[in-house]
Amino acid sequence: MKNSYSFQKIEEKWQKRWNNSEIHSPDLTNIKNKYYALTMFSYPSGDKLHIGHWYNYGPADTYARFMKMKGFNVFQPQGFDAFGLPAENYAIHHNVHPAESTEKNINTMKKQLDSIGAMYDWENEIRTCTPEYYKWTQWLFLKLYEMGLAYQKTAPVNWCPSCGTVLANEQVKDGICDRCKEPVTKKELTQWFFKITDYAEELLENLDQLDWPEKTKHMQQNWIGKSVGANIIFKINGFEDKIEVFTTRSDTIFGATYLVLAPEHPLLKKIIQPEFRGAVDSYIETAKAKTEIERMSLDREKTGVFTGVYAINPLNKAEIPIWVADYVVSSYGTGAIMAVPSGDERDFEFAKVFNLPIIEVVSIDGKLHGTDECYINYGISVNSEEYSGKPTVEVQTLVNAKLEELECGGAKIQFKLHDWLISRQRYWGTPIPIIHCTACGIVPIPIDELPVLLPEDIKLSSTYGNELSPLATSESYINAVCPLCGENAKREADTMDTFVCSSWYYLRYPNAKYEDGPFDPEGLKWLPVDCYIGGAEHATMHLLYARFITKALRDGGYLNFDEPFTKLYHQGTITKDGAKMSKSRGNTVSPDEFIENYGSDTFRAYLMFMGPFDEGGDWNDQGITGIDRFLKKVWRFCQLPLADEVPSKKDLQILHQTIHSVSDDLEQMKFNTAISRLMEFINHFSTHEAVGRDFKMNMIKMIAPLTPHIAEELWEINGGEASVFLEAFPEYDKALAEEDTMTIAVQINGKLRGSVEVSKQIEKAALLTEVRKNENVNIHLSGKEIIKEIVVPQRLVNFVVK
RNA sequence: GCCGGGAUGGUGGAAUUGGUAGACACGCUGGUCUUAGGAACCAGUAUCCUUGUGAUGUGAAGGUUCGAGUCCUUUUCCCGGCACCA
Secondary structure: OOOOOOHHHHHHHHHHHHHOOOOOOOOOOOOOOEEEEEEOOEOOOOOOOOHHHHHHHHHHHHHHHHHHHOOOEEEOOOEEOOOOHHHHHHHHHOOOOHHHHHHHHHHHHHHHHHHHOOOOOHHHOEEOOOHHHHHHHHHHHHHHHHOOOEEEEEEEEEEEOOOOEEEOHHHEEOOEEOOOOOEOEEEEEEEEEEOHHHHHHHHHHHHHHOEOOHHHHHHHHHHHOOEEEEEEEEEEOOOOOEEEEEEOOHHHHHHOOEEEEOOOOOOHHHHOOHHHHHHHHHHHHHHHHOOHHHHHOOOOOOOOEEEEEEEEOOOOOOEEEEEEOOOOOOOOOOOEEEEOOOOOHHHHHHHHHHOOOOOOOEEOOOOOOOOOOOOOOOOEEOOOHHHOOOEHHHHHHHHHHHHHHOOOEEEEEEOOOOOEEOEEOOOOOOEOOEEEEOOOEEEEOOHHHOOOOOOOOOOOOOOOOOOOOHHHHOHHHHEEEOOOOOOEEEEOOOEEOHHHHOOOHHHHHHHOOOOOOOOOOOHHHHOOEEEEEOOHHHOOOHHHHHHHHHHHHHHOOOOOOOOOEEEEEOOOEEEEOOEEOOOOOOOOOOHHHHHHHHOHHHHHHHHHHOOOOOOEEEOOOOOHHHHHHHHHHHHHHOOOOEOOOOOOHHHHHHHHHHHHHHHHHHHOOOHHHHHHHHHHHHHHHHHOOOEOHHHHHHHHHHHOOOOHHHHHHHHHHOOOOOOHHHOOOOOOOHHHHOOOEEEEEEEEOOEEEEEEEEEOOOOHHHHHHHHHOOHHHHHHHOOOOEEEEEEEOOOEEEEEEO
């Protein structure tokens, strides 16, 4: 026991003690110095904790513990994002009810989470699949409905045949389902949407105020995709209907030589001329048959068909042909464009293929350069009637004004962001609290009748029917009485996207058992979250949804802040042999064997030592021995006999320099360098046969956030009171940390020729004399003429010689 | 194609933000102790040679500077995001 330690015993002992005390449950009525440290809650998929969990929760806990020791009142809750497809699939696979398997998985996971040694406040645990929680998810839905932010519409939506449900835009990457990695198709369905687009501008603008990774802000920026431009309305020859297009270059309108509609454009079927019908219809059919992936591949040659109809340019009344082509997508803008081949590469390419006219309208210098190439930049307008000769930027404003005057469009801002599709045709989710009545239409369930409970008499099967939600198969559930007229009606059979559950959970944590509403108004004083740590993969999903919901609830009068997460941090990914760990690749590393052999403190410290927290790193089985050795050294150091004599100046210097850099590093979540500094500290004392108590106690405090179990044990052994986590993190003493000599590098022509140790107070002239005494410096200086002497204070002297 | 981020010994990574490159670890080599060691400790470990407090060296090529891993230009490769977005 003297020179080594039993981590199993220590871990067990302290986890038990922490759980039986209130130490991890802060006084939530006291918001003074509050620090709400949140990690993205976990998904109980049924597996054991993997390295990814550890890499998220271990370092996050280190940071939370550090902040606690820095004097903050730290609240670190934990919970389970328990609804959702993988949990449902897991249950089907194991032939049990999801409620049962989920609860079992949560219980195992909770035990495992304890093994990390994190200071979670389990008093305020959240499980999104409990009626006590989803009642309020339903409340959220109804509030959004009241505010006009939840609505139903029929639209072509992403359908994942393999998951048997629709998906939001954010949950499809490159035409592939984010969950199961199978191709997604389009389907015309009536679904529920949340009107996130109402907040596009604010979601974009507020990014500036957030202490978030630039990368993540950038992703949200791109996803929201703001474009400033104009809408232009074209009349159609022979029809009352008009075609509206969006363009960012209204200044090029005189170069529009044709119009293109996306194959899905609603007007297409109506305006098409009989003699062209065959060709257009078959074009539309071919486009439909193509998968998303096929349609997205860019290097395809442009295709399209003429409709036989002409549109009229509102400014010069030119008649231009209307084409249909799949290079115009229906999901952006109006699904129609004015094509300006001289100013857009795609239009140029199309015009070349179909021999359509090209009119030069923008010139770099105002002269004509012909139409052999297209010129996409701004410049001077040409061939543009009264606008010719003017800078295109100016023309844009003038044209927009003219369009407004003619009531043919005008300035317009377009976003890429779409409304959030939240309906899911799956069982294991929050039921949508709506009743469809033949007489009254869509009727929301009154709030005091919540929750709408998930029915249990459902036979889940791994082969779901098309579109038909599992809830629709329950007679007892689906048949209901209309709250308005009392007639027989049908319940909504879809459940909500699990991202709805996770879009507001952080509001409930400060009083997770609150019964009078989704969140306790008193608890809200803990909001916003001070520091949120989780994976970067949520950049355009959870993190965007949560911001939207916060803003919507603020506008509903329920919150008084604009942003849920003041500071955001993403942990990196731990890879194995350079690749993401996955079961299919067979390169997973199980934390278990390492925890068994080295203990949880060693394991979490090693993860932090591997590299910068936000970069992750490649797992190496051998590296952990370095941390193991280090912790054993720490253990031995803390068992050293107490020294009688006054500590040496050098020892004090090392101590205070270490305190200084370790607290700086922890503050910035630079765990890897913090550990390095602590290693240097221990290495310095390795030859000491005795050491002052102060050195031990400070070392224990510094290492406590990183390896909590060992620290508590050492603290106790050395006579520390109660818990090391009730102590303040050491403050460094600048005077003691300072050295009185410094090493000055001496360079000649920028090349290092020696170094000298001098007093810190040395004058410049004295320094130059001192430096010249160096033998090697002299050799290189002899016979040379010194042109310049460069003295960098505290650092170096450089002689420039000839 | 566009927008981010990156490339440093055999390996993971440091580098006070333009000032002694390779801290701290892993691995490897040699040694001490030991019945043994996959324990502990000590020494060494960027490359090259003519072994000198010598030359070269931070993906590649140029440039700015007394001085560049760090700044600028060009370029290659890797990772992430977006993508016919009008």
